[in-house]
Amino acid sequence: MSVRFERCVVVGTGLIGASLAAAGRRAGALAHVVGVGRKRPNLDRALELGLVDSVSQELGPALSGADLVVVATPVLTVAPILEQVAAATSPDCLVTDAGSVKAPICLAAERAGLGRRFVGAHPMAGSADTGSAAADIDLFKDRITVITPGPDSDPSAVARIRELWEVVGSSVVELDAGVHDAVVAVTSHLPQMMVFALCAMAPRGRDEDVVRRLVGQGFRDTTRLGTSDARMWLDIADLNREALAAAMAEFASLWDDMRAAVEAGDEARLRAVMESSRDFKASLGK
Amino acid sequence: MSVRFERCVVVGTGLIGASLAAAGRRAGALAHVVGVGRKRPNLDRALELGLVDSVSQELGPALSGADLVVVATPVLTVAPILEQVAAATSPDCLVTDAGSVKAPICLAAERAGLGRRFVGAHPMAGSADTGSAAADIDLFKDRITVITPGPDSDPSAVARIRELWEVVGSSVVELDAGVHDAVVAVTSHLPQMMVFALCAMAPRGRDEDVVRRLVGQGFRDTTRLGTSDARMWLDIADLNREALAAAMAEFASLWDDMRAAVEAGDEARLRAVMESSRDFKASLGK
Numbered sequence: 001m002s003v004r005f006e007r008c009v010v011v012g013t014g015l016i017g018a019s020l021a022a023a024g025r026r027a028g029a030l031a032h033v034v035g036v037g038r039k040r041p042n043l044d045r046a047l048e049l050g051l052v053d054s055v056s057q058e059l060g061p062a063l064s065g066a067d068l069v070v071v072a073t074p075v076l077t078v079a080p081i082l083e084q085v086a087a088a089t090s091p092d093c094l095v096t097d098a099g100s101v102k103a104p105i106c107l108a109a110e111r112a113g114l115g116r117r118f119v120g121a122h123p124m125a126g127s128a129d130t131g132s133a134a135a136d137i138d139l140f141k142d143r144i145t146v147i148t149p150g151p152d153s154d155p156s157a158v159a160r161i162r163e164l165w166e167v168v169g170s171s172v173v174e175l176d177a178g179v180h181d182a183v184v185a186v187t188s189h190l191p192q193m194m195v196f197a198l199c200a201m202a203p204r205g206r207d208e209d210v211v212r213r214l215v216g217q218g219f220r221d222t223t224r225l226g227t228s229d230a231r232m233w234l235d236i237a238d239l240n241r242e243a244l245a246a247a248m249a250e251f252a253s254l255w256d257d258m259r260a261a262v263e264a265g266d267e268a269r270l271r272a273v274m275e276s277s278r279d280f281k282a283s284l285g286k
Numbered sequence: 287m288s289v290r291f292e293r294c295v296v297v298g299t300g301l302i303g304a305s306l307a308a309a310g311r312r313a314g315a316l317a318h319v320v321g322v323g324r325k326r327p328n329l330d331r332a333l334e335l336g337l338v339d340s341v342s343q344e345l346g347p348a349l350s351g352a353d354l355v356v357v358a359t360p361v362l363t364v365a366p367i368l369e370q371v372a373a374a375t376s377p378d379c380l381v382t383d384a385g386s387v388k389a390p391i392c393l394a395a396e397r398a399g400l401g402r403r404f405v406g407a408h409p410m411a412g413s414a415d416t417g418s419a420a421a422d423i424d425l426f427k428d429r430i431t432v433i434t435p436g437p438d439s440d441p442s443a444v445a446r447i448r449e450l451w452e453v454v455g456s457s458v459v460e461l462d463a464g465v466h467d468a469v470v471a472v473t474s475h476l477p478q479m480m481v482f483a484l485c486a487m488a489p490r491g492r493d494e495d496v497v498r499r500l501v502g503q504g505f506r507d508t509t510r511l512g513t514s515d516a517r518m519w520l521d522i523a524d525l526n527r528e529a530l531a532a533a534m535a536e537f538a539s540l541w542d543d544m545r546a547a548v549e550a551g552d553e554a555r556l557r558a559v560m561e562s563s564r565d566f567k568a569s570l571g572k
Binding site: 125144184187201203213216217221223228245249256263273276277281 | 411429430432459461468469470472476478482485487489490494498499501507510513520523531534541544548556564566567568570
């Protein structure tokens with residue numbers, strides 16, 4: 001029998017929450033979805049678009065009778081919401097989230113007493129667009145979702161949360177929350193900081209018009225993330241501070257080596273970096 | 287009357303040279319194009335594809351009677367070729383190039399005695415593909431070509447070389463060679479080094495399989511240049527050493543600031559970088 005929840009409360013009907021609601025309903029895994037959010041127009045839009053079955057601006061009443069809660073709000077707000085969820089749901093209700101930093105959120109779930117029935121998740125799908133209007137029923141298709149069970153997570157909870165993220169189309173990878181955070185610091189948070197730095201530096205102290213004219217396709221592609229939301233990334237940098245700072249220090253060290261090699265005309269050292277780059281990038285496929 | 291050359295010798299029938307030959311012939315600006323290169327199969331392909339009118343593996347004889355020479359070979363080979371061109375062409379023959387570093391090439395042209403009739407050029411068009419088989423008659427369309435006249439460049443030579451790059455579809459920007467090199471160090475060479483560093487670092491000392499699974503669309507887009515040709519970039523780093531090292535040092539300094547801000551949880555400093563990034567990136571348009 002495939003996974004099925006009778007009353008799913010999605011807290012945060014932004015891109016991720018609304019897309020999961022729509023995809024889960026289509027797959028038959030979510031019988032009734034309640035969308036909870038602060039902004040009335042965004043909730044109304046989710047209802048109009050048929051992404052959710054009902055909406056509420058108040059979390060407490062919405063949680064009554066829920067057998068699944070998905071917290072898909074900005075990462076810094078997840079912990080306090082988990083406390084409310086712990087207080088207002090029955091012991092049979094499973095809880096998951098969609099935050100891109102996992103260890104602090106999993107710790108918050110344990111502290112809230114949700115350890116057994118909480119399984120953290122990070123669907124690696126995003127878009128420049130936000131809000132329920134940007135929802136995409138196929139958002140998770142062919143994407144990775146990382147789940148990070150804690151030491152107390154019930155095995156059947158882990159299996160059901162895994163299945164939820166699978167039925168909406170993603171491939172599920174199970175990882176320790178700390179490992180997840182250290183790796184995404186490198187694969188996601190580091191590139192974002194690099195792009196912010198590059199775009200901030202490019203015009204600084206130079207003739208901005210000339211700089212703009214000499215921006216080619218390479219710069220454009222490399223900096224696709226240059227307009228990413230500051231609020232979201234400040235929160236991620238805050239929540240994953242240690243791992244991000246470590247990744248940035250590691251990058252700084254390699255960068256210093258490369259700069260010294262450029263200055264010294266040390267072709268062998270530069271070539272080694274370029275070849276490592278090519279090997280890894282090529283291994284990613286298209 | 288539009289620009290027209292009766293016998294154009296394109297030295298290096300790679301992507302840029304072969305595309306220019308094809309586009310210049312179509313526009314009626316190049317009456318007869320001789321493709322010169324070292325590799326017979328590449329020359330044969332250019333002839334088969336109708337990109338050039340004739341081909342030669344020997345530069346000297348091909349130059350006889352030329353009224354335009356376009357040097358579109360790897361940047362480190364341009365200077366010695368310019369010496370040969372100076373010795374074997376008439377004083378009426380104009381000379382241009384397509385190198386992505388300009389000051390050393392323009393200096394080489396002056397030293398070779400070509401100062402009056404040489405106008406350096408950098409068509410900002412490229413592709414991951416190489417060789418005449420990758421030629422694209424529309425490669426320069428809607429792209430910028432920078433031309434860098436020297437102090438001795440004849441104004442009519444400048445006008446005709448400008449027109450050549452315009453008739454193949456590019457917008458021409460005239461810049462001092464040193465300014466060009468300093469700006470492309472930031473807009474082109476710096477992002478390339480960043481991408482090499484990121485892709486080289488990502489798997490290092492980590493479980494490579496986990497890293498690969500946690501690579502999302504952001505990393506993929508940011509690192510499109512990760513497999514760029516090492517030989518070409520080693521040459522560019524060598525030829526534009528001073529400007530690239532300066533740009534890398536400037537980046538390192540901003541990066542240190544950002545890292546300190548992450549460590550200290552200094553939101554205001556990070557936000558300022560993110561907002562500068564957004565402003566510049568947004569100003570580039572689509």
